[in-house]
Amino acid sequence: xxxxxxxxxxxxxxxxxxxxxxxxxxxxxxxxxxxxxxxxxxxxxxxxxxxxxxxxxxxxxxxxxxxxxxxxxxxxxxxxxxxxxxxxxxxxxxxxxxxxxxxxxxxxxxxxxxxxxxxxxxxxxxxxxxxxxxxxxxxxxxxxxxxxxxxxxxxxxxxxxxxxxxxxxxxxxxxxxxxxxxxxxxxxxxxxxxxxxxxxxxxxxxxxxxxxxxxxxxxxxxxxxxxxxxxxxxxxxxxxxxxxxxxxxxxxxxxxxxxxxxxxxxxxxxxxxxxxxxxxxxxxxxxxxxxxxxxxxxx
Numbered sequence: 001x002x003x004x005x006x007x008x009x010x011x012x013x014x015x016x017x018x019x020x021x022x023x024x025x026x027x028x029x030x031x032x033x034x035x036x037x038x039x040x041x042x043x044x045x046x047x048x049x050x051x052x053x054x055x056x057x058x059x060x061x062x063x064x065x066x067x068x069x070x071x072x073x074x075x076x077x078x079x080x081x082x083x084x085x086x087x088x089x090x091x092x093x094x095x096x097x098x099x100x101x102x103x104x105x106x107x108x109x110x111x112x113x114x115x116x117x118x119x120x121x122x123x124x125x126x127x128x129x130x131x132x133x134x135x136x137x138x139x140x141x142x143x144x145x146x147x148x149x150x151x152x153x154x155x156x157x158x159x160x161x162x163x164x165x166x167x168x169x170x171x172x173x174x175x176x177x178x179x180x181x182x183x184x185x186x187x188x189x190x191x192x193x194x195x196x197x198x199x200x201x202x203x204x205x206x207x208x209x210x211x212x213x214x215x216x217x218x219x220x221x222x223x224x225x226x227x228x229x230x231x232x233x234x235x236x237x238x239x240x241x242x243x244x245x246x247x248x249x250x251x252x253x254x255x256x257x258x259x260x261x262x263x264x265x266x267x268x269x270x271x272x273x274x275x276x277x278x279x280x281x282x283x284x285x286x287x288x289x290x291x292x293x294x295x296x297x298x299x
Contacts, residue, residue, distance in 0.1 A: 008187060008188065010183075010187055011184055011187035011188050012072075014180050014181075014183045014184040014187065015072035015073075015184045016072065017180050018072070018076065018177065018180040018181045018184055019072060019075055019076045021173060021176050021177045021180060022076045022080070022177050022181075023076065023079055024173065025170075025173050025174065025177060026053075026079065026080050026083045026084070027083070028170060028173070029050070029087060032045060033087060033090050036090065036091070036094050037090065037094070040094055041094055041096075042091060042094050042095045042096070042099060045091075047088065047091045047095070047099065047102070047103040047106070048106060050084050050087045050088050050091065051084075051088065051103065051106050051107055051110060051111065052110070052146065053080065053084045054080075054081060054084040054085060054088065054111060055110050055111050055114075055115060055142075056080075056142065056143070056146060057077040057078075057080035057081045057084060058077075058081060058111065058115055059115065059118070059138070059139055059142060060073060060077045060139060061073070061074055061077040061078060061081065062115075062118075062119065062135070063132075063135050063136060063139050063192070064077065066122070066131060066132060066135055067132050067136075067190075072184070073193070088103070088107070091103060118135070118138060121134075122134055122135050122138075136190075136191075136192030137192070139192055139196075140192050140195055140196050143196035143197075143200075144196050144199055147178075147196060147199045147200045147203055148199070148203070153166050153207075154166075154203075154206065154207065154210060157210050157211075157214055158210070158214075159220070160219050160220055161214050161217040161218065161219050161220045162214065162217070162219035162220075163210070163211050163214050163215050164219075166207055166210070166211060168208065168211045168215075171204055171207040171208050171211060172204075172208060174200065174204050174207075175200075175201060175204025175205060175207075175208065177197075177200070178197040178198075178200030178201040178204055179197070179201055181193060181194075181197045182194050182197035182198060182200075182201060185197065
């Protein structure tokens with residue numbers, strides 16, 4: 001076996017190191033899913049990264065089986081299939097109906113439909129070395145698309161001057177993984193393993209450089225938007241205190257009386273005392289209106 005032969009000790013060393021680094025990368029989402037488990041909700045987290053990671057592991061393990069003599073590729077991608085499957089099952093357990101349906105459609109289209117088409121085309125239309133070449137370039141194309149995906153994150157970091165969405169540890173682990181797997185592919189003379197990791201290394205370095213540049217910068221918030229690009233109201237956290245003076249039963253009711261409505265920035269207690277001083281014979285009801293919700297709470 002090329003990866004395990006004593007004639008290729010460095011290939012075995014880099015392949016084993018690649019397994020370790022990639023395995024730790026597969027475990028990186030554990031805090032996210034622990035949070036999902038504790039809250040019993042997916043809290044807006046997306047399932048797409050885990051579905052794509054599962055498809056990638058399926059594709060590479062198929063390539064390794066077709067090529068043969070690639071045990072180190074089989075071991076890490078087999079582990080990836082198990083881990084990503086666990087993540088997706090947990091997502092299905094705690095996601096709402098809409099998210100479950102979306103995830104099911106993505107899996108049917110990508111992991112069943114597209115992978116099944118690749119399997120049938122490569123097994124039925126190609127033989128021998130042509131099958132390996134065809135499948136190898138498919139793996140390269142998909143891996144490149146996965147590595148290019150962080151471009152949207154890089155764009156967000158530059159626009160917002162914030163590294164909130166680009167953890168340094170993840171960028172570092174992906175860069176190290178790309179370097180190790182590139183060297184492994186180079187040593188076993190497998191261009192389909194080596195080529196995509198050149199792009200992975202490039203984007204990993206770019207992400208780490210951006211992290212160093214922007215980690216101490218003040219985030220830029222566009223007018224009418226938050227740092228994440230979402231529209232916000234001009235006073236998203238403002239609460240309006242409305243003092244409604246109720247007539248005491250001892251006083252004659254005047255239907256035409258207009259009671260003032262005050263929007264005040266003062267604390268609730270001070271506003272209440274001021275209203276009572278202005279109308280000693282009246283009961284005062286404090287109404288808090290939150291601009292986040294149309295609901296009104298009466299104290």
